Amino acid sequence: MKLKIYITRKLPDAVVDRLREICEVSMWDKEEEPVPREVLMKEIRDVDGILSMVSDPIDETLINQATQLKVISNMAVGYNNIDIKAATERGIMVTNTPGVLTETTADLTFALLMATARRLVESSDYLREGKWKSWFPMQLTGQDIHGSTLGIIGMGRIGEALAKRAKGFDMNVIYTNRSRKSKAEEELGIQYKDKETLLRESDFVCVLVPFTLETKDTINKEELALMKPTAVLINTARGGVVNEDALYEALINKEIWAAGLDVFQEEPVPIDHPLLTLPNVVALPHIGSSSINTRMKMAHLAATNLIDGISGNTPKNLVVE
Numbered sequence: 001m002k003l004k005i006y007i008t009r010k011l012p013d014a015v016v017d018r019l020r021e022i023c024e025v026s027m028w029d030k031e032e033e034p035v036p037r038e039v040l041m042k043e044i045r046d047v048d049g050i051l052s053m054v055s056d057p058i059d060e061t062l063i064n065q066a067t068q069l070k071v072i073s074n075m076a077v078g079y080n081n082i083d084i085k086a087a088t089e090r091g092i093m094v095t096n097t098p099g100v101l102t103e104t105t106a107d108l109t110f111a112l113l114m115a116t117a118r119r120l121v122e123s124s125d126y127l128r129e130g131k132w133k134s135w136f137p138m139q140l141t142g143q144d145i146h147g148s149t150l151g152i153i154g155m156g157r158i159g160e161a162l163a164k165r166a167k168g169f170d171m172n173v174i175y176t177n178r179s180r181k182s183k184a185e186e187e188l189g190i191q192y193k194d195k196e197t198l199l200r201e202s203d204f205v206c207v208l209v210p211f212t213l214e215t216k217d218t219i220n221k222e223e224l225a226l227m228k229p230t231a232v233l234i235n236t237a238r239g240g241v242v243n244e245d246a247l248y249e250a251l252i253n254k255e256i257w258a259a260g261l262d263v264f265q266e267e268p269v270p271i272d273h274p275l276l277t278l279p280n281v282v283a284l285p286h287i288g289s290s291s292i293n294t295r296m297k298m299a300h301l302a303a304t305n306l307i308d309g310i311s312g313n314t315p316k317n318l319v320v321e
């Protein structure tokens with residue numbers, strides 16, 4: 001009997017075909033709507049594997065419903081959508097897709113930093129809306145990137161890739177992390193600082209930590225109060241690592257200058273979200289890893305991890321908590 005899997009979002013044909021060679025595949029194929037929970041509940045009842053995305057909560061109830069389940073393969077480096085404890089208790093393997101998205105996510109993080117600092121979206125809207133009537137010296141002035149200080153909170157793979165880019169722009173890079181990264185300090189010429197000093201000294205603060213109970217609200221009222229009034233906050237990690245109410249207040253009260261956000265506490269972010277009313281917020285729909293090449297690599301890697309797991313091999317990217 002063929003092994004069965006369920007894919008929670010429409011994947012490219014090349015990846016689905018690979019999976020079809022060895023298992024029976026069911027897939028949610030509506031791109032504009034997420035799979036409804038009751039459909040997911042029903043579909044995963046007798047599957048050996050699930051290929052999921054970070055936008056699909058795979059909680060304890062779902063996990064316990066799937067009595068044959070061996071592997072949950074998440075097409076993402078983050079896996080905060082999965083109840084790892086419940087999976088582990090049932091002996092279910094969880095895998096992710098690290099590495100293949102590092103450079104693309106660092107590119108987007110730097111692009112968002114530049115767009116926010118130089119008011120690219122606001123400037124483009126200004127032109128398109130017919131507001132460009134004359135030129136004047138202080139028109140749409142932004143913050144300089146070159147020569148400024150970038151503070152990175154969370155020096156993992158993406159943090160290091162971002163530091164490299166920042167060095168190319170002549171930025172001074174400081175970081176904070178659970179542990180010192182001596183090799184990266186030496187190779188990239190970056191300096192470790194405690195979180196408070198980093199927040200006080202940075203012109204740009206990028207948060208790149210995974211979302212866990214410990215990292216929730218890494219940037220809250222107190223942290224925002226330490227930042228410079230000219231500082232820019234960039235979040236391409238998870239919405240929950242920045243407290244959105246506190247961020248809104250800080251922007252309104254001009255405690256910080258602007259924010260670039262690729263992630264939100266609730267995704268898709270509600271269109272009437274207060275942060276979206278502010279011209280100094282550049283908001284993106286969680287596209288950090290979204291290049292054609294990288295999304296293909298992530299999908300193939302997630303498929304490989306799933307195939308390995310359901311066929312009794314140890315997947316390369318097993319999540320070990």
Ligand code: 8YV
Binds near residue numbers: 101289
């Ligand atoms: C994913 C991400 O592409 O990898 C992650 O953790 O957040 C993104 O790269 C997206 O969330 C789809 O699962």
